Amino acid sequence: MEIEIIAVGGYDEVGRNMTAVRCGKEIVIFDMGLRLDQLMIHEDAEVDEMHSLDLIKIKAIPDDTVMQSVEGTVKAIVCSHGHLDHIGAIPKLAHRYNAPIIATPYATELIRQQISGEKKFASNNKLFALRSGQKYTLSQNLVLEFVRTQHSIIDTVTPVLHTPHGAIVYACDFKLDRTPVIGEPPDFARFRQLGKEGVLALIVESTYIHRSGRCPSERIARDLVRDVITSFEDDKSAIVVSTFSSHIARVKTIAECAHEIGRKPVFLGRSMEKYSVAAEQMKLVSFPETASVFGNRRTVDRVMRRMMKEGKEKFLPIVTGHQGEPGSILTRLALGDTPYQLSKGDKVLFSANVIPNPMNFGQRYVVEQHLRKAGARIFEDLHVSGHAYREDHYEFLQLLQPQHIIPAHADMKMTASYADFAADLGYTLDNDVHLMRNGQRLMIK
Numbered sequence: 202m203e204i205e206i207i208a209v210g211g212y213d214e215v216g217r218n219m220t221a222v223r224c225g226k227e228i229v230i231f232d233m234g235l236r237l238d239q240l241m242i243h244e245d246a247e248v249d250e251m252h253s254l255d256l257i258k259i260k261a262i263p264d265d266t267v268m269q270s271v272e273g274t275v276k277a278i279v280c281s282h283g284h285l286d287h288i289g290a291i292p293k294l295a296h297r298y299n300a301p302i303i304a305t306p307y308a309t310e311l312i313r314q315q316i317s318g319e320k321k322f323a324s325n326n327k328l329f330a331l332r333s334g335q336k337y338t339l340s341q342n343l344v345l346e347f348v349r350t351q352h353s354i355i356d357t358v359t360p361v362l363h364t365p366h367g368a369i370v371y372a373c374d375f376k377l378d379r380t381p382v383i384g385e386p387p388d389f390a391r392f393r394q395l396g397k398e399g400v401l402a403l404i405v406e407s408t409y410i411h412r413s414g415r416c417p418s419e420r421i422a423r424d425l426v427r428d429v430i431t432s433f434e435d436d437k438s439a440i441v442v443s444t445f446s447s448h449i450a451r452v453k454t455i456a457e458c459a460h461e462i463g464r465k466p467v468f469l470g471r472s473m474e475k476y477s478v479a480a481e482q483m484k485l486v487s488f489p490e491t492a493s494v495f496g497n498r499r500t501v502d503r504v505m506r507r508m509m510k511e512g513k514e515k516f517l518p519i520v521t522g523h524q525g526e527p528g529s530i531l532t533r534l535a536l537g538d539t540p541y542q543l544s545k546g547d548k549v550l551f552s553a554n555v556i557p558n559p560m561n562f563g564q565r566y567v568v569e570q571h572l573r574k575a576g577a578r579i580f581e582d583l584h585v586s587g588h589a590y591r592e593d594h595y596e597f598l599q600l601l602q603p604q605h606i607i608p609a610h611a612d613m614k615m616t617a618s619y620a621d622f623a624a625d626l627g628y629t630l631d632n633d634v635h636l637m638r639n640g641q642r643l644m645i646k
Contacts, residue, residue, distance in 0.1 A: 202342065202365055204401065204645040207271055208637040210234065210263025211373070211610050215556075216286040218373055218610060219263035219294075220404055224364045226273040227340055230298065231360060231371045231404070232280055235289030236261050238558050252321055253293040262290035265297070267640050275300040276339045278326065282357035282374060283308035284447060292319035301327040303337060303345065307356035310479050333358045334388070348395070350387040351378040351419075353587025354447045355485050359392075366645075367401030370601060373610040374406055376586070377593045380418045382450040383486060389600065396602040402645050403603035405594070406610035407619040412590040422585040423454045426552055429580055430458040430517075439513035439547035440464065443523040443531045446472040448587075449480045451552055452519060453488060459517035460489035467508070468494035469501050470521040470530050501530065505541035513547070523553040525564030532564075535571035545576030552583040591622060598626060605645055606634045613638070 202225040209230075211218035216236030222229050235248070248256070256262040275298040280288050288308060292315050295302060304312060309330040316324045331337050333349035333356075342365055347358040352374050362369040379386045409416070426442075433440060440459075444451045452473075456466035466489060468477055474496030480486045495504050508516045518541070522531025531549075533539045543549075549572050555565050572579060589597065598606075606628060608619035613636070620634050628634040635643050 204364060204366055204369070205271075206402065206404065206607055206635075206637070206643045206645060207267060208607075208609070208639055208641050208643070209265050209267060210639055211286075212616070212637050212641070213639045214260075214612055215408060215610065215615075217261065217263050217290065218287050219265065219290070220371065220373075220609065221268060221271065222362060222369050223271055223273050224343060224362075227343055228271065228273045228275045229339065229343065229345070229362055230275060230278045230300070232287045232373065233263065233278065233290040233294050234284075234286040237285060237289075238556070238560055248289070256290070256293060262293055264639065265294055267642075271642075276343060277345065278302045279345060279360050279371070280304035280308050280312065281360055281371065282352055282354050283311040284354055284374065287374070288312050288315065292316050292322060292324060295326045296322050296324045298326070301329045303329045303331050305347065305356040305358055306330040306332060307480065307483060307485060310483065311475075314475065314479070348388050348391050349385060350375040351381050351384065352376060353445065353451075355383050355449045355480060361395060364401065367399040367604070368395055370395065370400055370403045370405075370603065372403060372405045372597070374588065375597075376416045376589050377596060378416075378418045380420045382419045382423055382454060392597070392600040396600050400601045400603040402605040402607060403598075403601055404607045404609050405597070405619070406588065407608040407615040408611050409586060409588040409590050410594060410608075410615060410619045410622055413592070414590055415592045416588060416590045417585040419450050419585060422451060422552070422583065425583045426451070426454050426550070427458050429550060429583060430455070431462055433548065434462040436548075437514045439543065440550065441518050441520060441531070441534065441543075441548070442550040442552055443520050444552040445523070446470060446521050447476045448553075449476060449486050452477060453486055455517070455519050455552065456488050456492045460491050464515060464517040466492040467504065467516050467518045468492065469504070469518050471496040472521055473519065502540050505539050509541055513541075522568070523551050523565070524556060524561045525566070525568040527564070532568055535568045535575065537575065543572065543575040543577050547575075547577045548580060549577045550580045550583055554582070554584050554586065594619075594622065595626070598623075604633060607637060607643070608634070609637075
């Protein structure tokens with residue numbers, strides 16, 4: 202049986218992830234993601250009215266035309282977690298494949314919401330929720346397994362495709378967090394067992410391979426956030442926190458700290474509403490009873506007027522906009538374009554890093570200058586990453602012992618860094634570590 206890896210998207214950039222694995226005449230697709238910076242959109246933006254061809258043209262979603270020349274039947278579309286760079290293109294592309302979409306329960310709910318909001322295409326793909334630790338038989342030769350891991354969104358897994366020639370492990374977004382805030386640590390015992398059973402190929406993220414050491418636990422971020430917020434218990438100025446709306450563990454931490462100092466946590470923005478409400482309804486998280494969430498813009502403005510009237514010291518808004526995205530709530534606050542007015546001594550906390558591309562750095566700079574102009578005090582770097590660092594990758598390779606490595610989820614500079622790293626462990630370029638570009642195909646021998 203031939204095993205072939207098709208790099209569809211996410212090999213020339215961070216984003217629009219999509220990889221296909223062909224085993225004989227059967228194909229499994231992993232992820233269908235957006236590249237957000239190509240759209241110059243923020244977390245609240247809508248892309249449901251755009252056509253897939255237009256999105257492919259501007260390199261915002263994977264160019265899956267390469268799949269037309271791949272012989273075989275797609276058995277499943279598999280998603281490891283609910284971030285848009287992994288599921289955002291599903292409403293635009295999934296209808297082309299007569300296959301079920303298999304994801305974790307939380308990711309499945311987010312995919313369902315996306316499909317229901319799509320304006321251009323109708324997707325009739327069946328949605329199937331698979332929990333970590335479970336297996337799903339795709340065919341006589343293929344079995345899918347979800348192995349528990351951690352990342353900056355809850356309910357993340359590492360999908361493993363079991364083939365007659367060994368396992369294909371798709372590890373695009375993970376961190377080896379032994380003390381997570383929500384959920385259990387990664388299933389190290391299962392990863393070790395997979396290594397003993399035989400891993401034919403590891404398709405692995407390369408995003409932070411250049412960072413030395415280990416990625417800090419989410420508990421470190423929790424302590425950073427708590428240290429700042431609780432130190433202003435008796436302060437009468439505003440405290441506004443911006444973080445990733447999909448980072449439920451972080452949002453939970455911020456809300457609990459607000460509650461601890463007697464402020465009501467207020468989640469503002471459509472994406473804040475989408476992710477937090479779904480997580481709470483599915484009983485994946487419990488927020489303080491004083492917390493409230495508002496997504497609709499008119500409602501958000503009305504709530505802002507109420508906060509101004511009752512006193513900013515009674516509330517703690519949790520908002521989107523840490524990348525300086527135009528139209529986001531933090532950007533509007535910075536520009537004075539909301540009923541909630543910042544004044545001298547108010548505090549703005551960034552519990553998120555700047556996603557590394559020039560546009561984000563520029564937008565964030567502009568927002569910070571406007572915040573300072575309004576008199577706000579800025580607190581940055583209350584954050585830890587959701588991605589493995591170099592020593593995490595070292596441990597991961599020791600656990601899995603893969604025969605072949607395909608670095609992914611990055612541009613060529615990052616994947617080349619991964620190849621250099623793998624060389625230190627005895628892998629050799631073009632022999633058992635393979636650098637790929639979007640649209641390329643690789644036969645695994």
